[in-house]
Amino acid sequence: MTIAEERATANRFVLSEDEVPQRWYNLVVDLPYEIEPPLHSTEERLALEEDYDWLWPSECLRIEFLKGRYATDPWIEVPEPVLRTYTRYRPSTLVRAKGLEEYLDSPHRIFYKREDLNPGGSHKFNTALAQAYYAAQDGVETLVTDTGAGQWGTALALACAAFGLKLKVFMVRKSFDEKPYRRNLMRMLGAEVISSPSRTTGTGRDVLDKDPDSPGSLGIGMAEAIELVRSEPSHRLALGCMSYYAAMHQTVIGLETQAQLAQAGVGADVLVGCVGGGSNFTGFVAPFVTGSDRPLCIAAEPASVPTLTQGEFRYDWADYERQTPRIPMYTLGSDFVPPPIHSGGLRYHGKTPILSSLVKNGLITPRAFEQQKVFEAGQLFLRTEGVLPAPESSHAILAAIEEARRGGKPRTIVICLSGHGYLDLQGYADVLDLG
């Protein structure tokens, strides 16, 4: 069947709820190389689990430090209460981008995986659910987190509502001010939302004293969250990215995509996703990346936050105040304050060690994209597919469009559509000059 004939057939690849992956893929076990271990925040020694038991829910800590079965077992059962909720919204649909293909007159197939239709509007709920469940198991009362665009905070607020936890969110000031809808949504879900940098923590006060107009960053927000957790024994930290566990939870995306491509009768030639900390992209490519017929995996980042394309690979802190373990990663420096671009979820100085290692070992190809072109790609996707992507996801769409414009024999390009852009319309209006 030719590409044109295929286009006259199936549009959407839907799995039944029985086909939700019952196990996460523990990718590190299958990597052909070792990832260097985390070092203590300030002392010259390896970080230990017990150094951080005040910070993370215990199961998150075990995953992060690859303890017990996490060191050896490639398959980790999804806990039953988490799986039960997964089946309420997963598997997400894989859609053939026929409108975009026709517009581009491309010789290639383009698909997109709809994580934008999840509760909360992004991939983030896949790990938020698991983290809230682990915290509830530990008897934690309150989770604390930081959020950029607000996708993570929204997902975690939903997950906390599901497991009866309280939530405090340090929201990056630029987003807090410019995205009141996200702020309102988290409050509607019962979360306490604080503009970061704030005067409620020492970190926040220091930043504001130096620069009262600081737009904030994910690194600063995380530092504020950590300071609060340190002072409150009933509080623990939740992280939307910059952890191995978040990336592992997101492997449900890649596992479903594998099954759906098999249903469509094609193999993946190119996988594209956007990278902030890197969890959605890592989870998306994980099941493909260690195989012998590895696709081209493109990690799309903003040109103004060029961590993977221009950053340095070294040990660095995930947070601004250097309270987290030092981790081996591509970084622009933990004190880097990203420019106030509209893709709040990508305003982060580092990339999670699992993703950084995949890039360093040549299994993933990073590319950087300019904001104007990214937003135009999002607009084109809206017009041709009827779907409004998050600006973060529009980076992946632009990467896919560039691949689709190359000639050659038909290839299959798959986009991880990580979130919707309904709450980013002010950003689109500003960049696209809609007035």
Add this chain to the structure above:
Amino acid sequence: MTIAEERATANRFVLSEDEVPQRWYNLVVDLPYEIEPPLHSTEERLALEEDYDWLWPSECLRIEFLKGRYATDPWIEVPEPVLRTYTRYRPSTLVRAKGLEEYLDSPHRIFYKREDLNPGGSHKFNTALAQAYYAAQDGVETLVTDTGAGQWGTALALACAAFGLKLKVFMVRKSFDEKPYRRNLMRMLGAEVISSPSRTTGTGRDVLDKDPDSPGSLGIGMAEAIELVRSEPSHRLALGCMSYYAAMHQTVIGLETQAQLAQAGVGADVLVGCVGGGSNFTGFVAPFVTGSDRPLCIAAEPASVPTLTQGEFRYDWADYERQTPRIPMYTLGSDFVPPPIHSGGLRYHGKTPILSSLVKNGLITPRAFEQQKVFEAGQLFLRTEGVLPAPESSHAILAAIEEARRGGKPRTIVICLSGHGYLDLQGYADVLDLG
């Protein structure tokens, strides 16, 4: 199987794209009564098709005046280009509201039909597509319309993009000012968006001269759109509701729901939907309403715009300037300016004749709901189902919750979730006092 056992099983009822209804249900043919015909706008005689051929695309006019097969045939084939696009996003999923059921500890089953995930974020795309297709067939260059909350304008902008038409939208001023995101979204799709009342039409100028602060209404917006169409031969009117054709196109919702309930192995006892003009609700209940085992069909309207519960049944105009045919309907008067509530899509003085006739003949039960409780129902739905409903749809959710709180033997309650509320978060913040 008990209700509790059922709750442990299937969550979502998904049909394949081959199961998209290939025919709309032409309900009027099967009604056990006659609907009185439309009268001329100003003359004391029946309205004729040729009186309005400057206003509507020709096929819309034929449907509206029940010409040819529309007078006799209960099944109307969906034109192939429209059907092809339907299969790109339909059938929409029917979801079991397990979170809400458990929260309410209800003895009843609750389902919701997810029209909120359609392109444009509401049911409106189902008819927008067809109207844009008919207009393109006629060689029309520009469609003109009015929109309240902006759901209709967004859907039509997408449909116009699909069929290469231009679009001008008169957007009710209150929404234009308070919902910049919707305005931006329509502009992102290439539509020209004008605040109504505007100074570009005589109608608009008259309204503004009397009340410079007029918040506008759907009736005024429609009058402005009609005035523009009258002056431009290449322009035609598109209507999101207040037409029989829009209601007929929406029968895809009800037909799919029928098939999905059969898949779930249950029959409908209660169907609930919100009513602005009435198209989503009419299309939703259409296949159920003429049968012998008719469910309780509840049309939910705002207490502040109580057209069905307190309006008068008589001939009235659909527009403020009395240029449309007079139609038999429940109405608050064509010069009624609804209070500035946050459910922009329900701020309309009348209800479409097909819906009004169903109410008058006792086949549908209207109920009115207070805004505060409606928004609280929307918040509860978000927290329990992870889905943010449009404030319009929250009327239906509140109606369903009230039914679910009644005792008695287990019943099946089905909600038409007509749209999402991501662009209504300012309204939610105001009413729920989220600060």
